[in-house]
Amino acid sequence: MTQHLAAPAPAHVSTEWWRNAVIYQVYPRSFADGNGDGMGDLAGARSRLPYLRDLGVDAVWLSPFYASPQADAGYDVADYRAIDPMFGTLLDADGLIRDAHALGLRVITDLVPNHSSDQHDWFKRALAEGPGSALRDRYHFRPGKGADGELPPNDWESVFGGPAWTRTSNPDGTDGDWYLHLFAPEQPDFNWEHPAVADEFRSILRFWLDMGVDGFRIDVAHGLVKAEGLPDLGSHDQLKLLGSSDGGTPFFDQDGVHAIYRSWRKILDEYPGERIGVAEAWTPTVERTANYVRPDELHQAFNFQYLGTHWDAAALREVIDTSLAAMRPVDAPATWVLSNHDVTRHTTRFANPAGLGTQIRTAGDPELGLRRARAATLLMLALPGSAYVYQGEELGLPDVTDLPDEVRQDPSFFRAAGQDGFRDGCRVPIPWTVEGPSYGFGSGGSWLPQPASWAGLSVEAQTGDPHSTLELYRSALAVRRDRTGLGAGTDVTWLPDAPAGVLAFAREGFVCTANTTGEPVRMAAPGRVLLASTEVTCDDGEFDLPADTTVWWAV
Incomplete structure (x- = not known):
C-alpha cells in the first residue's frame, strides 16, 4: 500500500503528543468479536473505538494481528505485511486506522523483530x-x-x-x-548481524507507516543483538528477562541494539505527525532503560520497575524518583503502567501479599485488591509522563486464577518453569453487557471462559454508576486532559512532613495524596477535592485520608 493512500492524521494534532499521552492496550483476541466466532478481531475493535474515545485515552496500542500460526498468541509472525484471517484483512486494518484518526485517536501497532514464526x-x-x-x-x-x-x-x-x-x-x-529460540521453539531468533534482516524490518516499518500507523511498540526490544560467539551464560540465577547492570548478559540488553533504533528513528522522523517507537525493554535498572530513549533513538520505554512495585509508599516514592531522574538527562518522558497482557492484573496483585512477583496464582482479598487498584490508578495518572492502560483495568477486572488446565493456551504453561504459564488469566475476554453469551464480547461465546461475576463488572453495568471503577477512570482522564500540565514535565514536589505510609506531592495548582496503609490518616486538607478513589469528607481544614485511598486536590 502506497503512502498516498495512508489514513488521515488524527483530527487534533499536538506537539510531542507522546510525552503525556494515555495509551490504551487492546489485546485483539480478547477485546471484541465482530464475526461471532468466539475470538476477538479487528472488526470488533473498530466497532468499540467510540468507547475508547469517550473513555478519554489518546492512543490505542494493538497487540499483534499479523499472519501467524498462533503458537504464542500472534507473537510468532509468519508474514509481517498480512493480517491473520482470525483477525480480518488489511482492509479491516485500514478501516480501523481511519476510524481511529477520525475520532482523534492514534494507533500504535506491535512489532516483533527479535524472532519470527517457524512458518515464516x-x-x-x-x-x-x-x-x-x-x-x-x-x-x-x-x-x-x-x-x-x-x-x-x-x-x-x-x-x-x-x-x-x-x-x-x-x-x-x-x-x-x-x-x-529465546522463547518458544516455534519462534526462531533472527540474526540481526545479517544485513538482510535489517533491510527487511526497515521495509516493514515503512509498510505500516504508509498505512497510517502512528508508532510501534517493539517487542523484546532489548533482545535483538546477541554477544559475539554466543558465549555460555554460566549461571541462571538472575531473572531471565533482565540483562545485567553493565549489559553483560549475552542475549539481552547488548549495546549493539542501539544502532538499530537510531536507524529506525530516522525512518520515523521522515513521516509527518510525530510517529513514535516504544521499547519493551526489560533491563535491570531504569538507567539502562534510559539508553533506549536517547534523543536519536526511541521515544518511550516501558517502566517495568514501576509495574513490579507493590503498594508501599517508600518503594513507590523510590521508583518514581529514580524513574524521573533517569529520564531527565535524555529528555524523555517517564512512562507508568500497572498491567499488561504478560502479568497478573494489578487488581489481583494488590489483593495478595507483597513479594509474590507479577505472576500470582491466587485471588487473594478481591475487595482490598480493587480498593488499592483504584488508588494506584489515580496515583499513576497524577505523575508526569505517559501512562498505559490495559484493556479491562478500567472495569476493575481481576485475573481469572481458576481457569481449567484444558482451556489454557499460554505456551509457557506447557513448558517447565519459564514465566509460570499463567498469563491466560489476564487475557480472558472483557465483558461489555450484563447479559448475553459472552457478556457482549460477541455472539459466539469467548475463547476463554468468563466468570459469571463479570456481568456486574461489564461496561453496561458500570456506566452511569458514580461509584464504579469505569466512571472513576472516565473522570480521572477528563481531569487529566482538562488540567494539561498534569502529565507534562519531569518533576514532582514532595510535600514535607507527610505521615508515614502516605505519598504527597504537588504539581502546578494540584496536589496528590495517597495513603498506602491499612488505616485512615488525619491530615490537613491541601485544597479542594477534585477526585478521590474512595469517598472522603473534610471538616475545619482537616480530613481523614481513608486506608488505601488516593485523593486529587485543586490548590
Whole structure:
C-alpha cells in the first residue's frame, strides 16, 4: 500500500503528543468479536473505538494481528505485511486506522523483530534447503556440542522454560544443526548481524507507516543483538528477562541494539505527525532503560520497575524518583503502567501479599485488591509522563486464577518453569453487557471462559454508576486532559512532613495524596477535592485520608 493512500492524521494534532499521552492496550483476541466466532478481531475493535474515545485515552496500542500460526498468541509472525484471517484483512486494518484518526485517536501497532514464526518463509526455506543454505545466516543456526552434535551449542535457556535451542533434521532425515529460540521453539531468533534482516524490518516499518500507523511498540526490544560467539551464560540465577547492570548478559540488553533504533528513528522522523517507537525493554535498572530513549533513538520505554512495585509508599516514592531522574538527562518522558497482557492484573496483585512477583496464582482479598487498584490508578495518572492502560483495568477486572488446565493456551504453561504459564488469566475476554453469551464480547461465546461475576463488572453495568471503577477512570482522564500540565514535565514536589505510609506531592495548582496503609490518616486538607478513589469528607481544614485511598486536590 502506497503512502498516498495512508489514513488521515488524527483530527487534533499536538506537539510531542507522546510525552503525556494515555495509551490504551487492546489485546485483539480478547477485546471484541465482530464475526461471532468466539475470538476477538479487528472488526470488533473498530466497532468499540467510540468507547475508547469517550473513555478519554489518546492512543490505542494493538497487540499483534499479523499472519501467524498462533503458537504464542500472534507473537510468532509468519508474514509481517498480512493480517491473520482470525483477525480480518488489511482492509479491516485500514478501516480501523481511519476510524481511529477520525475520532482523534492514534494507533500504535506491535512489532516483533527479535524472532519470527517457524512458518515464516525464510525459516521454512532454510530448513528445506539444509546445511549451507544462505537463509540460515538470517537466523542463529549452530552445530551442536558433543561427539555427534547431540548437545545444544551453549547453555542458554528459553524464557518460557527449557533449552533455548532445538535440533533440526536434515532433508535426508539425519540429525542436523540447532537453532536458537529465546522463547518458544516455534519462534526462531533472527540474526540481526545479517544485513538482510535489517533491510527487511526497515521495509516493514515503512509498510505500516504508509498505512497510517502512528508508532510501534517493539517487542523484546532489548533482545535483538546477541554477544559475539554466543558465549555460555554460566549461571541462571538472575531473572531471565533482565540483562545485567553493565549489559553483560549475552542475549539481552547488548549495546549493539542501539544502532538499530537510531536507524529506525530516522525512518520515523521522515513521516509527518510525530510517529513514535516504544521499547519493551526489560533491563535491570531504569538507567539502562534510559539508553533506549536517547534523543536519536526511541521515544518511550516501558517502566517495568514501576509495574513490579507493590503498594508501599517508600518503594513507590523510590521508583518514581529514580524513574524521573533517569529520564531527565535524555529528555524523555517517564512512562507508568500497572498491567499488561504478560502479568497478573494489578487488581489481583494488590489483593495478595507483597513479594509474590507479577505472576500470582491466587485471588487473594478481591475487595482490598480493587480498593488499592483504584488508588494506584489515580496515583499513576497524577505523575508526569505517559501512562498505559490495559484493556479491562478500567472495569476493575481481576485475573481469572481458576481457569481449567484444558482451556489454557499460554505456551509457557506447557513448558517447565519459564514465566509460570499463567498469563491466560489476564487475557480472558472483557465483558461489555450484563447479559448475553459472552457478556457482549460477541455472539459466539469467548475463547476463554468468563466468570459469571463479570456481568456486574461489564461496561453496561458500570456506566452511569458514580461509584464504579469505569466512571472513576472516565473522570480521572477528563481531569487529566482538562488540567494539561498534569502529565507534562519531569518533576514532582514532595510535600514535607507527610505521615508515614502516605505519598504527597504537588504539581502546578494540584496536589496528590495517597495513603498506602491499612488505616485512615488525619491530615490537613491541601485544597479542594477534585477526585478521590474512595469517598472522603473534610471538616475545619482537616480530613481523614481513608486506608488505601488516593485523593486529587485543586490548590
